[in-house]
Amino acid sequence: MEDRKLKYIKYIKEKYPDIEIQQINSNLTDGLHNDVIIINDRDVFRFAKHDFSKKSLT
Structure with missing residues (x-):
């Protein structure tokens, strides 16, 4: 991890x-489909856990 x-x-x-x-x-x-990184309690970044999850990011 x-x-x-x-x-x-x-x-x-x-x-x-x-x-x-x-x-x-x-x-x-x-998360079922995404990993989340939060920088400085302000900026949120989502990353797909699976190839099929990439569609949900758009």
Whole structure:
């Protein structure tokens, strides 16, 4: 699970290089279709857990 979280944070930093990360919250276990990363209690990023779940992100 920690590997997924690190992968998501790396992706976020690549897409948003100016983002200042002071706090990270995550929910990688409860969601049926998505993993959630919350940066600084403000920015929410959802990642599909499965290929078929990608459709729900649009």
